Amino acid sequence: MIGAADTTISPAAIHLNSNESVYGPSPHAAAAARAAVAGIERYLEDPDAALAPAIARRFGLQADLITIGQGSDDLLARLARAYLGPGTELMRSVNGYLKVPNYAYANDAALISVPDDNFKPSVDRMIAAISERTRIIYIASPENPAGTYLSGVELRRLHAAMPNDALLVIDSAYEEYVDAPDYEPAHKLVEESGNVVMCRTFSKIFGLAGARVGWAYGPDDVIDTLRRIALTFPVASPSAAAAIAALEDHAHTSFVRSANLGSRTWLTSELEGLGLQVVPSQANFVLVKFPNPEKTAEAADAALRARGISVRRFASPAFHDFIRITIGRPEELRACVAVISSFLIGDG
Numbered sequence: 001m002i003g004a005a006d007t008t009i010s011p012a013a014i015h016l017n018s019n020e021s022v023y024g025p026s027p028h029a030a031a032a033a034r035a036a037v038a039g040i041e042r043y044l045e046d047p048d049a050a051l052a053p054a055i056a057r058r059f060g061l062q063a064d065l066i067t068i069g070q071g072s073d074d075l076l077a078r079l080a081r082a083y084l085g086p087g088t089e090l091m092r093s094v095n096g097y098l099k100v101p102n103y104a105y106a107n108d109a110a111l112i113s114v115p116d117d118n119f120k121p122s123v124d125r126m127i128a129a130i131s132e133r134t135r136i137i138y139i140a141s142p143e144n145p146a147g148t149y150l151s152g153v154e155l156r157r158l159h160a161a162m163p164n165d166a167l168l169v170i171d172s173a174y175e176e177y178v179d180a181p182d183y184e185p186a187h188k189l190v191e192e193s194g195n196v197v198m199c200r201t202f203s204k205i206f207g208l209a210g211a212r213v214g215w216a217y218g219p220d221d222v223i224d225t226l227r228r229i230a231l232t233f234p235v236a237s238p239s240a241a242a243a244i245a246a247l248e249d250h251a252h253t254s255f256v257r258s259a260n261l262g263s264r265t266w267l268t269s270e271l272e273g274l275g276l277q278v279v280p281s282q283a284n285f286v287l288v289k290f291p292n293p294e295k296t297a298e299a300a301d302a303a304l305r306a307r308g309i310s311v312r313r314f315a316s317p318a319f320h321d322f323i324r325i326t327i328g329r330p331e332e333l334r335a336c337v338a339v340i341s342s343f344l345i346g347d348g
C-alpha cells in the first residue's frame with residue numbers, strides 16, 4: 001500500500017548531517033528573497049553583473065574575475081567539464097570531498113586519489129603524483145568530511161610544483177569558519193598566478209544552502225570559459241537577491257562564526273572527554289572516531305537516530321569507525337553529547 005506510515009522511524013528532529021548553517025540566513029536575506037518573488041516572471045539575465053560587485057566589495061576582490069553558479073558544485077562540475085577529458089587526470093586527496101571522483105568519471109578522466117596523513121592532504125605525495133596528464137589538482141581547504149586544512153605555505157608549495165597547464169582548484173566552501181593563524185585565504189594565490197581557481201559558496205556561513213548560489217574566482221581565461229559553458233540563466237532571482245543582502249549583513253556572519261568556533265571547541269573537548277578521537281577541525285563540523293570495537297560508530301549513529309538526531313556516516317572503509325557531526329546550536333550539541341555519553345556507558 002502506497003503511503004503506509006512506518007511507525008518505527010520518526011523523522012529526525014535535530015539535523016547535524018549536512019553542514020548547513022543551523023543559524024539560518026540573515027533575516028535581511030530572507031526578506032530580500034521574498035521581495036524578489038514579485039518579479040519572478042523575469043529571467044535573471046546576468047547573475048555575474050548582479051552579484052560579482054557585491055562579492056568583490058565584501059571580500060576585497062576583483063569583480064571581473066568572479067563568476068556565479070548554482071552552488072559551488074555547479075562551478076566545480078563546469079571546471080571539470082572544461083578541463084578534463086580522456087587521457088587527462090584529476091588528482092585529489094583520497095579522503096577528500098566525496099563528490100570529486102564523479103567529476104573525473106563524468107568526463108572520462110582518470111582519478112588519481114593520493115593517500116593522506118590522518119585525513120590531511122599530503123602535499124609531498126601529491127607533488128610526487130603529478131604527471132604530464134595532470135589537468136586539475138583539487139584541494140578543499142578546509143576539507144570535508146575531516147575539517148583538516150592546508151596552511152598557506154603548504155598550498156603554495158603544491159602550486160609551485162605544478163606545471164602551468166594544470167589548474168589548482170581550491171575549494172574554500174568553509175573558509176569563513178577557519179581560525180588557524182597559518183591559513184591563507186586562497187584569493188591571494190589566485191591573483192598571483194595564472195592557474196589557480198577558488199570556489200566559494202553561500203551554502204555554509206551565509207545560511208543559504210537551499211538558494212543554491214556559489215562563485216568562482218580565477219584567471220580571466222578560466223572565468224571566461226566557465227561563463228561560456230554555464231546553463232542559460234543559471235541563478236534564480238530570489239536566490240541572487242538573498243545572496244546580495246546576506247553579503248551586507250556582517251553582524252550575522254560574525255555571530256555565526258563566533259558561535260561556531262565556541263561550539264566546535266566545546267564539542268571537541270566533550271567528545272574527547274568521553275574517550276573519543278576528534279580530528280581537529282577548521283570547519284562547521286567534526287569527524288569523530290569511535291575507537292572501542294564494542295561501541296562502534298555504526299551503533300552510535302543508530303542510537304542518535306533513535307533519539308531523533310541525524311549525523312553522517314560514510315560508506316568508504318576509511319570512515320568505518322567515524323561519524324561526522326555538524327556544529328549545531330548549543331542545545332542540539334548538548335542533546336547529541338548526552339546520547340553519545342549514555343551510549344558509551346552502556347545504558348544508551
Ligand SMILES: Cc1ncc(COP(=O)(O)O)c(C=O)c1O
Nearest residue numbers: 071072073140144173201203214
Ligand atoms: C567541500 C565542499 N565543496 C562544495 C560543496 C558544495 O556546496 P554548494 O552548496 O555550494 O554546491 C560542499 C557542500 O557540502 C562541500 O562540503
